[in-house]
């Protein structure tokens with residue numbers, strides 16, 4: 086068997102109020118002293134005082150840099166800044182954007198990065214994959230996983246509810262992602278890792294089982310979602326590819342980014358894609374739809390402000406988004422007519 090490389094975080098801390106202890110948490114990881122923190126303005130206003138004090142107590146120097154919209158140019162700007170400041174490591178504090186920029190800039194600069202999510206909206210908080218605009222493809226690229234993840238449930242519980250809901254959609258989508266991976270293994274001989282596949286599925290199943298509790302979140306159910314997102318990112322690190330986390334349903338979500346930009350969050354679109362891809366895979370799409378609905382995920386085009394035509398267009402386009410990735414879409418070969426019937430059959434469009 087060829088050698089198989091797994092990239093994993095070294096320390097994961099999930100708990101209440103822990104951003105105030107971040108200096109201690111990172112203290113003995115031998116990351117160097119000079120940190121560069123990246124966030125948006127809102128997060129900086131909310132956290133900079135307590136966070137910087139904790140970093141300073143831990144013996145770290147920290148520079149706080151505001152990052153703009155997620156783009157390749159912004160990744161380059163941060164990489165140059167880190168070099169100029171002699172930063173030993175980066176810290177991305179925020180939702181998707183700051184963490185993605187920290188992840189890709191740290192990969193560019195060959196220095197580690199720490200992930201401090203302030204919401205639980207997708208598994209990028211722990212995975213080795215990042216996406217920014219301005220790349221030559223609409224899906225994630227390979228980087229490194231965070232060296233440490235510090236997830237403060239006090240912050241995450243205060244984030245807008247639709248972000249948590251989106252995280253649940255991203256997690257439930259592992260149901261079809263793993264099915265697509267299995268299918269590719271059978272049809273193309275692609276490497277398939279049972280352990281990482283099962284780890285990703287475990288995250289999806291836990292969210293489906295706990296859907297009722299998650300619908301009115303408290304500290305405990307927030308922890309379940311955060312830990313499931315972290316485990317699912319770790320599953321990608323073990324697999325050495327995003328395969329256990331991203332299949333045909335993600336291709337649909339990426340296609341929606343192109344066809345109807347700005348409509349629906351990543352995980353919401355993945356969840357909706359999962360209902361349709363589950364039908365193609367002959368999985369129990371009714372159960373998947375029910376769980377998504379229970380956690381508060383949109384299950385119809387109308388709920389994300391999309392039209393039936395946009396859904397049909399994205400379904401047809403999805404197959405061509407990432408040609409090397411074999412999924413059920415290769416076998417379904419959706420046309421406008423069959424895509425419309427699929428979306429109607431599962432109730433995504435009327």
Ligand SMILES: [Zn+2]
Nearest residue numbers: 207208255355
């Ligand atoms: Zn995702």
